[in-house]
Amino acid sequence: MSDTRANKRFRSQEWFDNPNNPGMTALYLERYQNQSFTQGELQAEKPIIGIANTGSDLAPCNKIHVFLMDRIKAGIRDGGGIPMEFPVHPIQETGKRPTAALDRNLAYLSLVEVLHGYPIDGVVLTTGCDKTTPAQLMGAATVDIPAIALNGGPMLDGWYKGKRAGSGTVIWEGRRLMARGEIGYAEFMELACASSPSLGHCNTMGTASTMNAMAEALGMSLPGNAAIPAPFRERMAMAYETGKRCVQMVLDDLKPSDILTREAFENAIVVNSAIGGSTNAPPHLQAIARHAGVELDVTDWEKIGFDVPLMVNMQPAGEFLGESFFRAGGVPAVMGELLKARKLHEGVMTASGQTLGDVLASWESLDRFVITTHDEPLREKAGFKVLSGNLFDSALMKTSVISPDFRARFLSTPGAEGVFEARAIVFEGPEDYHDRINDPELGIDEGCMLFIRNVGCVGYPGSAEVVNMQPPDALVKAGINHLPTVGDGRQSGTSESPSILNASPEAVVGGGLAYLRTGDRVRLDLNASTLNALVEEAEWEARKAAWEPPEIVNQTPWQEMYRQHVGQLADGGCLELATAYRRIAKDLPRDNH
Numbered sequence: 001m002s003d004t005r006a007n008k009r010f011r012s013q014e015w016f017d018n019p020n021n022p023g024m025t026a027l028y029l030e031r032y033q034n035q036s037f038t039q040g041e042l043q044a045e046k047p048i049i050g051i052a053n054t055g056s057d058l059a060p061c062n063k064i065h066v067f068l069m070d071r072i073k074a075g076i077r078d079g080g081g082i083p084m085e086f087p088v089h090p091i092q093e094t095g096k097r098p099t100a101a102l103d104r105n106l107a108y109l110s111l112v113e114v115l116h117g118y119p120i121d122g123v124v125l126t127t128g129c130d131k132t133t134p135a136q137l138m139g140a141a142t143v144d145i146p147a148i149a150l151n152g153g154p155m156l157d158g159w160y161k162g163k164r165a166g167s168g169t170v171i172w173e174g175r176r177l178m179a180r181g182e183i184g185y186a187e188f189m190e191l192a193c194a195s196s197p198s199l200g201h202c203n204t205m206g207t208a209s210t211m212n213a214m215a216e217a218l219g220m221s222l223p224g225n226a227a228i229p230a231p232f233r234e235r236m237a238m239a240y241e242t243g244k245r246c247v248q249m250v251l252d253d254l255k256p257s258d259i260l261t262r263e264a265f266e267n268a269i270v271v272n273s274a275i276g277g278s279t280n281a282p283p284h285l286q287a288i289a290r291h292a293g294v295e296l297d298v299t300d301w302e303k304i305g306f307d308v309p310l311m312v313n314m315q316p317a318g319e320f321l322g323e324s325f326f327r328a329g330g331v332p333a334v335m336g337e338l339l340k341a342r343k344l345h346e347g348v349m350t351a352s353g354q355t356l357g358d359v360l361a362s363w364e365s366l367d368r369f370v371i372t373t374h375d376e377p378l379r380e381k382a383g384f385k386v387l388s389g390n391l392f393d394s395a396l397m398k399t400s401v402i403s404p405d406f407r408a409r410f411l412s413t414p415g416a417e418g419v420f421e422a423r424a425i426v427f428e429g430p431e432d433y434h435d436r437i438n439d440p441e442l443g444i445d446e447g448c449m450l451f452i453r454n455v456g457c458v459g460y461p462g463s464a465e466v467v468n469m470q471p472p473d474a475l476v477k478a479g480i481n482h483l484p485t486v487g488d489g490r491q492s493g494t495s496e497s498p499s500i501l502n503a504s505p506e507a508v509v510g511g512g513l514a515y516l517r518t519g520d521r522v523r524l525d526l527n528a529s530t531l532n533a534l535v536e537e538a539e540w541e542a543r544k545a546a547w548e549p550p551e552i553v554n555q556t557p558w559q560e561m562y563r564q565h566v567g568q569l570a571d572g573g574c575l576e577l578a579t580a581y582r583r584i585a586k587d588l589p590r591d592n593h
């Protein structure tokens with residue numbers, strides 16, 4: 001595309017160069033030039049490129065961006081733009097209580113306000129830790145100014161005693177080792193810290209790597225952006241190229257609405273299955289789609305994604321970690337293989353300015369042990385099942401993490417493969433689970449299914465990653481690492497548990513899970529994609545009629561506002577009122593004095 005600078009008036013010039021309102025222009029100009037800018041450059045008909053910095057001491061997963069800033073700014077300068085860095089509300093997955101998920105929509109809201117209300121013509125979104133990526137893509141979609149995602153990259157691979165130690169997955173493994181008495185507290189801490197050897201986000205295919213793969217699959221970053229480990233020189237180069245590219249996107253007026261089409265979301269769903277992506281991807285992609293005004297339904301994940309095979313051998317579904325994935329070619333290699341198998345829409349536009357087909361033309365797997373071809377995958381049909389029944393309208397199950405052992409134990413009754421009838425054990429939240437899971441009175445055995453409720457968007461608040469409940473210690477000692485688990489919350493993308501989660505509507509708003517009782521029979525049928533409580537209709541209705549919602553306690557003003565406006569996970573867990581605001585950059589805000 002050509003440089004259209006000569007005949008372009010930028011949005012930021014309404015602030016810095018508006019002869020129709022000299023008083024206001026003076027006010028804007030004097031305060032911005034007093035930091036490091038001159039009047040000349042602010043009025044130089046160069047676009048101002050915001051850099052949304054998500055890195056800080058409170059956000060270690062994204063801290064690398066603090067050190068990438070110089071390279072991003074150099075790229076913006078060399079591209080002919082003016083960089084202006086600003087902070088984003090921190091969303092640290094492993095730091096924020098009660099859950100970082102509560103803050104995704106807060107960071108989104110704040111970013112929308114910044115992008116709309118300041119002299120910004122385009123923006124580099126610095127992504128990384130789980131919710132930082134969707135929060136910013138949601139914001140960019142709402143405002144609709146040229147935007148490009150720059151991942152900070154995963155950490156280096158973790159190692160412990162000669163074995164790969166992957167983010168999150170070692171925590172779940174450590175819990176089991178402790179339950180079996182094989183390690184103590186001190187060794188558990190050592191193991192956990194070994195998984196985290198450098199700056200960067202989780203090195204597994206958890207939610208962070210997944211969401212950055214989604215940003216790339218959607219076309220919102222430069223090719224190769226997702227997988228480069230944080231400390232690698234290629235990451236510095238990507239920062240420079242991304243900054244430079246953002247300027248050209250402004251000159252070409254290439255906006256999120258040109259990229260985030262229905263076809264782009266379908267591509268992302270296909271890629272998510274192929275990489276063994278996180279169960280957090282559906283709510284985040286639903287949210288981005290809704291803010292972009294694209295129709296996407298939770299059932300699309302099974303319709304479009306279920307038949308796609310697992311092609312990436314990376315924990316938790318596989319064996320390797322981020323460094324191997326990068327060396328095997330990362331997301332463009334996976335997409336190149338999918339393109340060869342005609343599984344992607346190749347005509348969609350990407351942030352690079354090229355169509356996806358052109359971007360991927362020369363890409364294929366560089367290591368078939370880590371990234372397979374489409375026709376010789378690690379596992380067939382590796383996408384999500386979207387279940388329904390009398391307990392919820394929809395819930396997800398990630399089939400790529402169903403182990404042969406789990407399948408043999410729970411889903412292989414002769415004549416009824418894929419069906420499991422069980423006794424329900426119901427917990428009211430994670431505290432109740434921890435208090436009672438080892439209680440012998442519950443008599444939990446291999447014929448049980450564990451349920452957890454009141455942990456969704458409204459219930460928790462924010463929807464907690466607690467559905468991957470570990471069986472009682474006695475069962476773990478006997479070698480049973482997983483029971484089927486179900487809940488209206490989420491689970492970590494690093495978990496290898498084939499839980500049934502994101503149940504919507506959640507229990508506290510009257511979803512079916514609210515009426516289940518410990519001891520009820522339940523029936524999971526993966527062939528029919530159903531999960532039902534086997535309770536007589538009259539009894540079920542009587543429980544519904546007698547139901548009282550649990551007491552909701554807000555600890556902060558934001559918790560109260562969030563609970564008033566948030567929707568369900570199946571619909572992206574968005575602030576419902578915010579989804580009505582679309583492409584708002586075209587409506588300039590009024591002057592401030």
Ligand code: FES
Nearest residue numbers: 061129201202208
């Ligand atoms: Fe931040 Fe995993 S906890 S990326």
Ligand code: MG
Nearest residue numbers: 093465492493
């Ligand atoms: Mg998590």
